Amino acid sequence: MRKIPIERLQEWSKLGHRTVLGETLVMLGADYPEMVTVTADLTPTARLTGFKEAYPDRFYDVGIAEQNMIDFTAGLAVEGIRPFTVGLAAIVPMRPAEQMRVALGYMNLNATVIGIEAGVRFGPLGNTHYAMDDIAVVRAIPNFTIVSPSDPLQVHKALYAAAEYDGPIYMRLTGGPGFPIMYPDDFDFQIGKAIEYRKGSEVAFISNGALLAEAVAAADILQNKGISVRVIDMHTVKPLDTVMLDKVFAENKLIVTIEEHSPIGGLGGAVAEYKAGFTGTPKQVFASLGDKFQKLGDHAFLMKENRLTASGLAALAEENL
Amino acid sequence: MDKKNTIESIEKEAAVMRRHVIEMGYAAGGRGAHFGPALSSIEIVASLFFEIMNHNPLNPTMAERDRFIQSKGHACLSYYAALVETGYITKEQMYTFKGDGSFLSGHPSRNMKYGIEISSGSLGNGFAIACGMAKAAKIKKENHNVYCLVGDGECNEGIIWEAAMNGAKSKLDNLIAIVDRNGVQLAGKTIDIMDVDLEALWKAVGWEVLIVKEGNDTASILKALEKMKNSQSGKPHVIIANTTKGKGISFMEDSISWHARPLNKEDYEQAVSELENA
Numbered sequence: 001m002r003k004i005p006i007e008r009l010q011e012w013s014k015l016g017h018r019t020v021l022g023e024t025l026v027m028l029g030a031d032y033p034e035m036v037t038v039t040a041d042l043t044p045t046a047r048l049t050g051f052k053e054a055y056p057d058r059f060y061d062v063g064i065a066e067q068n069m070i071d072f073t074a075g076l077a078v079e080g081i082r083p084f085t086v087g088l089a090a091i092v093p094m095r096p097a098e099q100m101r102v103a104l105g106y107m108n109l110n111a112t113v114i115g116i117e118a119g120v121r122f123g124p125l126g127n128t129h130y131a132m133d134d135i136a137v138v139r140a141i142p143n144f145t146i147v148s149p150s151d152p153l154q155v156h157k158a159l160y161a162a163a164e165y166d167g168p169i170y171m172r173l174t175g176g177p178g179f180p181i182m183y184p185d186d187f188d189f190q191i192g193k194a195i196e197y198r199k200g201s202e203v204a205f206i207s208n209g210a211l212l213a214e215a216v217a218a219a220d221i222l223q224n225k226g227i228s229v230r231v232i233d234m235h236t237v238k239p240l241d242t243v244m245l246d247k248v249f250a251e252n253k254l255i256v257t258i259e260e261h262s263p264i265g266g267l268g269g270a271v272a273e274y275k276a277g278f279t280g281t282p283k284q285v286f287a288s289l290g291d292k293f294q295k296l297g298d299h300a301f302l303m304k305e306n307r308l309t310a311s312g313l314a315a316l317a318e319e320n321l
Numbered sequence: 322m323d324k325k326n327t328i329e330s331i332e333k334e335a336a337v338m339r340r341h342v343i344e345m346g347y348a349a350g351g352r353g354a355h356f357g358p359a360l361s362s363i364e365i366v367a368s369l370f371f372e373i374m375n376h377n378p379l380n381p382t383m384a385e386r387d388r389f390i391q392s393k394g395h396a397c398l399s400y401y402a403a404l405v406e407t408g409y410i411t412k413e414q415m416y417t418f419k420g421d422g423s424f425l426s427g428h429p430s431r432n433m434k435y436g437i438e439i440s441s442g443s444l445g446n447g448f449a450i451a452c453g454m455a456k457a458a459k460i461k462k463e464n465h466n467v468y469c470l471v472g473d474g475e476c477n478e479g480i481i482w483e484a485a486m487n488g489a490k491s492k493l494d495n496l497i498a499i500v501d502r503n504g505v506q507l508a509g510k511t512i513d514i515m516d517v518d519l520e521a522l523w524k525a526v527g528w529e530v531l532i533v534k535e536g537n538d539t540a541s542i543l544k545a546l547e548k549m550k551n552s553q554s555g556k557p558h559v560i561i562a563n564t565t566k567g568k569g570i571s572f573m574e575d576s577i578s579w580h581a582r583p584l585n586k587e588d589y590e591q592a593v594s595e596l597e598n599a
Contacts, residue, residue, distance in 0.1 A: 036460070060456070063490075068449050068483035075453015078431075078439060081460060099480075102443045103450055107431050 001160045002027065004153060009181055012152035016176040017210075018116055020155040022047025025084060029055045032163050036076065038062065038085040040069045046086045046116055070096040070113070074103035077111040082163065089115025089131030089172055090122065093138045104168040105141040112162040112169040118148070118209070119174050119260030120289065123298040131172075132289050136265025138170040139238050146237040147191055148172040148259075148267075150212035151182035154235060157189040165191060174260055175210030176299065182212050182233075194241035200230035203317045204248045204282070207258035208234050208267055214303075215258050217310030222317060229317075237267050240274055248282070249275065255284040256317050260308060263288040285320045287313055327372060331539050334406055335367040336599065339569045341402035343592045345418040345425075346584050352419045353583040354427075356573055359398035361503035361564040362470060365536065366391075368543045369468050370403040373550060378408040381436045387465045390451040393472035393501065394428035394442020395581065400470075401425055409436035445478030447471075448498065452488045455496035455557070466550065469498045474506025477515045482526060485557075489527030493557040497549045498528075500559060502536065503566035507580055519561055529556040536562025570595055 012020045028035050029051060036058040037051050043061060052059040062069045066087055073085045092115050093100060104111055115134055122129035138144050145167060149155040155173060162169050169191075182197070189195075197212065198219060207215040212233050219229035230252055232244060248255060255275075257268035263286040275281050289306050303309050307316055339360060346354030366389075370376070374387040391400045401418065404410045410425075414435075417423035424432055428442025438454075441447030451469035458465055475481065488496060500519060504511050523530045529552060535541045542562055549558040566580070567573030570592045584592070 057460075060491075062483070062487045065480075065483035065487065067480045068452075068487055071446050071449030071480065071484065072453040072456065072487065074439075075450040075455070076457045076460070077453075078450065079454055079457030079461065081457050098443060099446060099449075102440060102446055106440050 001157070003186060004156060006184060009152055009184065013179050013181045014177060016179045017152070017155055017173040018047045020152045021086070021114065021116065021159070021173060022050050024156045024159045025051045026054050028084070028159060028163055029058065032082065034080065035082045035084060035163060036060065038069055038073050038083050040064055040066050040087055042086060042088070048086060066091055067096040067099050070099035071103050073111050073113070074099070074107065074109055077109035078107065083111045084114060085111065086114045086116065088129065089118035089134045090129045093134040093170060097137050100138060101141045105143045108143045108167050110166060112171055114171045114173060116173050118172040120294055120302040121174065121176050121299050123302060124296065126296055127293045130294060132262045133265065134172060135237055135261050135267070136269070139265055139270065143167050144238065145169045145191060146172065147235055148174065148208040148237060149235050150209055150233050151175070152179050153181070153183045154189060158191070158235070161189060161191050172209065179210055180213035182216070192236045192239050192241060194235070194244040195233040196230070196244065197233045198229065198231040200228040201251060202228045203254045203256060203321070204230045204232060204252035205256050205258055205313070206232045206234050206248070206267065206271060208237060209260055211258050211260055211308060214308060214310050214313055218313035218317070221310060221314040227321070234267060237270055240270050242274060245271065245274055249278060253282050254317060254321055255282050256287055256313065257284060258287040258308070258313060261288055262291055264291055283320065285316060287316055328540050328543060331367050331371050331543065334371050335363045335539065336596065337406055338363050338367055338399065338402035340596050341405055341415060342398040343584070343589065343596065345398050345401060345415055347589045348416045349419040351583050353581055354398060354419070355395040355581040356584065357505060357567040357576060357580045358393060358396035358472060358501070358503065360568045360570060360573060361537070361566050362396050362399045362501045363568065364539050364542050365470060365499050365501060365562060366399045366403050368539060368546055370407050372543060373546045374468065375465065378436065381409060382433050385463065385465050388438050388454055388467045390438055390441060390447050390454070390467065390469040391429055392441055392447030392451065392469055393444070393475050394447060396472070397427065397429050397442070400429060404436050444472070444475045445480035449480050449484035452484045452493060452496060455488070455493040456491050458495055459493070465495070467496045469496065471498050471500045473500055473502040473504065473511050473519065474514065476500065476517070476519060485523065485526040485528060488557045492555055494552070494555050496557045497546070498557070498559040500561045501564050502561055503564045505566040505575065505577055505580060509577055523559045523561070527556060529554045529558045531558070531560045533560055533562040536564035537568045569599065
């Protein structure tokens with residue numbers, strides 16, 4: 001993996017996760033001759049034009065047919081090719097869920113499925129284009145690993161990690177234009193290993209995706225009021241880093257799970273399921289999109305509506321302390 | 322071997338495979354088996370495994386092997402019967418079909434040790450995966466073919482047509498699909514459930530289409546497979562083979578109820594008797 005200069009990170013931050021994805025796939029193409037890219041008529045949207053031009057023989061557009069996209073991916077992976085398959089998070093895990101299960105999951109194939117614009121990033125396009133349940137769909141499929149990177153460099157590093165990973169991955173991308181840089185310097189990234197972004201003893205914020213920035217800002221607000229906050233970047237939802245969770249259970253008083261997803265079946269659900277096996281663990285509060293369809297509005301409006309902002313998260317924590 | 326001997330040899334294997342189907346299905350007891358769709362496809366599968374395909378039971382992962390994908394996975398007994406007769410699976414293993422802990426599930430589960438290429442049987446998906454495998458051969462510049470057995474009822478599935486369109490676009494001339502048109506699906510005759518012109522549909526999505534009027538006639542199916550194998554059309558190929566559901570067992574032929582059900586002792590004995598006297 002090459003070192004990414006800060007200027008490039010700033011550009012990625014400005015343009016959002018799609019650009020990080022498109023540019024990283026081109027780099028992967030150079031570094032991994034067996035990797036290919038598959039999509040379903042999403043080439044410009046997913047910023048795949050660069051890959052298509054650089055590697056026309058390794059780029060496949062199956063047309064607007066997501067179910068076939070996943071089975072086609074499986075057919076390539078069965079034969080030892082390593083596909084990176086890109087779709088909208090709102091469409092891809094849900095519509096071809098059965099293909100994800102019987103082809104990629106059951107056969108435990110080395111393939112990475114990437115859902116772009118996860119959560120409610122598509123704001124004004126409406127609820128048909130919101131991915132609020134994509135993690136829930138994939139989490140129930142055995143063998144799948146689920147990664148939701150938290151900043152531009154982490155998206156880049158997660159894609160590189162995927163290229164050498166055994167088994168199917170669903171990678172959920174959040175963070176549009178203005179995607180905050182949380183890791184300006186190189187850092188150790190391993191799928192399945194959470195990052196303790198900030199140490200703290202009272203509240204534990206456990207987040208993933210681009211909401212890490214809001215979690216850290218919320219921690220600052222609480223810190224100024226004398227409340228000590230630990231921030232965990234739980235970028236991998238499955239398998240959960242239970243070593244990190246054990247520390248949180250032992251050392252913190254309140255857990256706030258933070259995700260741009262339904263409270264059912266996502267990060268919050270995963271933490272709660274693990275926590276259910278223990279007595280004497282801290283209370284958990286779910287910061288999420290709620291179990292509901294959303295009002296129409298842009299991303300910032302919907303984040304505020306769901307209290308997925310720094311002030312909203314800080315208030316939620318205070319109410320529950 | 323000359324042509325006549327080849328055909329006779331496949332017919333002999335087909336007869337043994339029919340017996341294996343009955344044995345495995347009977348061994349499954351009350352768990353039942355999909356007899357009808359296995360028996361309709363025997364000559365197709367036998368022709369592939371005993372003549373058309375390059376494969377080696379002693380080396381199931383041989384890179385240059387032709388791939389066989391049974392997309393209509395519920396008919397797995399014809400596939401397993403071929404794997405037994407070619408030596409991938411032992412007769413002892415055969416009798417574990419559908420048993421607790423057996424690797425011979427009611428729909429194929431990928432197991433390269435025994436020549437089972439992919440997990441299939443969720444209808445439509447095996448065919449779509451086969452298209453991806455054929456594309457992979459193109460990408461890797463490998464010369465093997467992919468043969469995929471599809472059901473006529475299975476062609477109700479939307480993904481068949483998604484994959485067929487992409488197969489034509491990708492010029493997968495290394496892919497030969499065979500539609501086992503036995504005319505019966507789970508709940509009734511295909512003409513009653515979804516009456517479609519399969520030939521027109523496959524042509525419309527850009528495939529080279531060949532109709533075999535007697536899909537249980539070894540000479541006919543073998544000739545069609547050889548023709549498609551040697552075709553220079555540059556298109557993916559589909560053989561629509563008219564077959565008889567439950568072929569070879571009188572009370573199973575053209576029967577909706579024998580699509581899938583348990584086989585009792587009396588019926589088993591009659592089936593065996595019919596096969597022995599055929």
